[in-house]
Amino acid sequence: MLEVAIIGVGWAGSKSCTPDLSFQEMVYEAAVKAYADANVNPQVDVDAFISADEDYWAGYSIFEEYVPDQLGAVLKPTWHITGDGLHALINAYMMIRSNLFEVVVVESHSKASDILSYAGIIQHATDPVYVKPLGGHPFYIAGLEMRRYLYETGVSEEQCAQVVVKNKRNAIFNPNAAYPAELTVEDVLNSPYVFSPLKALEVSSTAEGAIVMVLASGDVARRLTDVPIWVRGVGWAIDTPNLDGRDWGRAVYVEVAADMAYKMAGITNPRRQIHVAEVDDKFSYKELQHVEALRLCTRGEAGELLEAGSFYVNGELPVNPSGGCLGVGNLLEACGLSRALEVVLQLRGQAQGRQVEDAKVGVAQTWRGIPTTSGAVVVLSTEG
Amino acid sequence: MGRAHAKELSRSYAKGVIKVSSKFKAEDFKGIALSEEDFKEKKVIFSDIRAKAYYAWTAGVAISRFLSELKEGKIIARKCNKCGRVLIPPRMFCELCYRPTDEWVYVKDTGRVNTFSIAWIGVNASRLKEPLIPAVIEIDGASPGMGIYHMLGEVDPAEVRIGMNVQAVWKPKEERKGCITDIKYFKPIK
Incomplete structure (x- = not known):
């Protein structure tokens, strides 16, 4: 091959x-x-x-x-x-x-x-005939998604807030990050609701x-x-665009993309075989939802694992050591390469103060943001 | 349309007979004609939603300097010391040598017409009474083939020729904003 x-x-x-x-x-x-x-x-x-x-x-x-x-x-x-x-x-x-x-x-x-x-461009991506005339900032779609995700999985608002704390803290050790910060869960929870249950600090800045x-x-x-x-596996998928028919609680597009990439890469137990994950976190809850979709834990387990420290740089399965979109910034269509760049640096051992120990296999995942259900997954490895 | 009919149609086309099968006549596919009035009177259901798409593009190092110089009534270029080209509009890297360019060079506001068109149709697709004369002008001091895309003026369209010598006609200093339209147009010189 x-x-x-x-x-x-x-x-x-x-x-x-x-x-x-x-x-x-x-x-x-x-x-x-x-x-x-x-x-x-x-x-x-x-x-x-x-x-x-x-x-x-x-x-x-x-x-x-x-x-x-x-x-x-x-x-x-x-x-x-x-x-x-x-x-x-x-x-x-x-x-x-x-x-x-x-x-x-x-x-x-x-x-x-x-x-x-910016909001006008995103609004222009919604259906012009039966969604756009209703008006509103289209990030309400993230609010809809987050509420259903929390409802179905039992993940808490506190756990979502902790994603922000972790990622902005990781960004402190990444010289290429635009939005590093030392925050507490309370800081995030006390930031105003923007598209409830989503709060201001849970939205990545461009x-x-x-x-x-x-x-x-x-x-x-x-x-x-x-x-x-080495690029060991690739996968991508788009779910239906319909706001009235998509699965609001799950990132099915990532599940499909991940299965495709893992099959190609010969990964049968992602949780054990993957050492570092860079996933899309344009909104706090997306990190947890995407981690689950990548089969790095079972559904509804991501919140607890985050609280237990598993996703921190020195944890069992570091997630977004770069700082993710929340810490590095939302680079629009460059988000996916930003995720892959970090995995490359981690696998090369060039991630300096945020280096994950013994990282040999990593996964990079992206999502094209509101209002899409478009995702892609790439598995990278130090071994061909 | 039945499958057999469709086959017949495609066969006629394949033979090079560009006409529909005798079983089909244009009258069979009249449809419903819509007039502008039908839309005005909202007899047709439609939604009229405009995109909110507004931008302020970053000009960057090279073009910012270019625009600032236009405001002063000057045209500036960048020189690549490897290929020797004087690049206008200026850029910080030479796209052919793929290396940074080396120095700023002022060029003249005169040049020659490389190519031109007489444009009788406006941007809304209506016929213009006075045509526009878009042209590419090879600027004196820049490398051959390098120039500015602009408009010609003060010239009878019938008189424009490739190779014609032209000069920039500038807006008055107080009206210049650091924009390509600080040059109103290029006009012929002897």
Whole structure:
């Protein structure tokens, strides 16, 4: 079987705002770092490039036209997907596995502060005929989800608040995080309700940054780097878009994506076989819901495990040592690569003050946020 | 439409006979014509919801300087010392050499028409009385083939030629805002 590895990573940010740089200049910084890390010249050694973004985030239609320059991809096979960066990584994996390409680069970034009507863009993603006319800030969808999740699982609001405390604390040890903080559960519980039962501090803030990764076939990877991180399994799925028919208590899209990735990776007991997990936590409860969907514990167990310390950096199964979206920031479509970046650094042993001991296998999971039920999962390993 | 009929239709098309089978006539598929009035009078159910999509794009290091210089009535470029190109509009990296550019270079506000069009249709798809003349102008001092996309003015559309020498017509200083429209248009010079 053709093997695929991540051989280089580069990033700029994450910062709450980057008024000094254009998105091109920010991506260039991340790309130059990734190419140096991978020991490749993009114009000579890279066969193809993929970027992931959403035109409405960028504020340009047909945004892919603006991708090549800053990646060194002018007049080379380049395409763009409307999706999360993890979807781009999965595409790169498939391109290499197809044996048509040996080295493929993926890129995603966020310039969230360019968007003056963030809620308006998200509202525009709801059904224009029978949902949008009802009005309201679409994050109410998170409130609906959280209430049903708590009702079905018995997870408490305190436990959700603890996700925020943990992740913002982890971010203190991550120099690439935009929103580190030392908080208490009371701080979170006392922050005002925004979309009850969701509270203000439980909503991740948008941030800006760019992430670039270089993927290569096994032969090339072994030649270019001593620390290839192998892509062992990939999976993705979207549930129904219907607000009236989706499963509000479970992240079924992640269960399906995880099963696909685990099958490919030969993972039969995720809780034992996975040493570090980076999961989407755009809202506090999503971390617990996603951990359960990833089969890292049984349904309804995530809250108790968090309280028992299992998900802390020195716990049994560290979750979001990077700080997650709550600590690093919500990087829009770059969230998935932000999760994967941390897993790469953890598996390489380069995570400094937040290093998980003996991490050999990790999982990165993303969710495209409100109002989607779109998720993706990638299993990474130090061994091919 | 039955399967047999559909097959017959596709067969006629495959033969290159671009007409519908004799069993089908256009009159059989009239549908219901809708007029603008039907919408105005709300005889048709529809929802009219506009996207709230507003942006303020970050110009970045290179374009911010470019815009600031326009406000001063000057055009600035960046030079790549590897390929030697003078890049306009400026950028902090050379997309062909894939390395940072090296220095700021002022270029002239004159140049030559690389290509142009006479645009008779406006953005709302209506016919214009006075056409727009969009053009790419190779700026003097920049590398061959590098230039500014802008409009031509003070010229009879019939007189515009590739290679025509042109010069920027600037807005008065007090009206300039640091925007590409600080140059009103380019006009022919002898």
